[in-house]
Amino acid sequence: MAKRVQLVLNQDISKLGKLGDLVDVAPGYARNYLIPQNLATHATPGILKQVERRREKERQRQLELRQQALEQKAALEKIGSLQIAKPLGENEAIFGTVTTQDVADAIQAATSQEIDRRGITIPDINHLGTYQAEVKLHSDVTAQVNIEVVAS
Numbered sequence: 604m605a606k607r608v609q610l611v612l613n614q615d616i617s618k619l620g621k622l623g624d625l626v627d628v629a630p631g632y633a634r635n636y637l638i639p640q641n642l643a644t645h646a647t648p649g650i651l652k653q654v655e656r657r658r659e660k661e662r663q664r665q666l667e668l669r670q671q672a673l674e675q676k677a678a679l680e681k682i683g684s685l686q687i688a689k690p691l692g693e694n695e696a697i698f699g700t701v702t703t704q705d706v707a708d709a710i711q712a713a714t715s716q717e718i719d720r721r722g723i724t725i726p727d728i729n730h731l732g733t734y735q736a737e738v739k740l741h742s743d744v745t746a747q748v749n750i751e752v753v754a755s
Contacts, residue, residue: 607630608627609646610628610638610646611624611626611644611646611654612643613642625646669743672741675718675746676740676744678714678716679714679738679746683749684749685709686709687706689752690754697728697729697730700729706750707719707723710738718738722738723739724737724738725750731753733752734750736748
């Protein structure tokens, strides 16, 4: 059986690893696919140092993003409740529903911070009243926002 080869991945590869990971692969896989496609490079001491520096920069960037998310969470919790006006039908039912884009627009109007609508989770809103929305700002930072649906 042939000796395994150590490589450093240049990009994410399904079922093998992520960018910068040190992997052991078969020599044929390395020689015929990974290296010619520029998906990986041989693991030398210099490249391992570069990978370590890149990981440290990424870790610092993630810490900075988390800190920004915590600041956004504090700003969102400080505003209290958001009002969203919708046209009213019978029995206090609104026309249409309140969407995540409506919530994102209301947050931007209230705090002048742009929030990605894909990170907002709301219940089905078909009537007037107060509802709770969950805004995911970071992988481990989530804020709760009260939404008050009023008649326009």
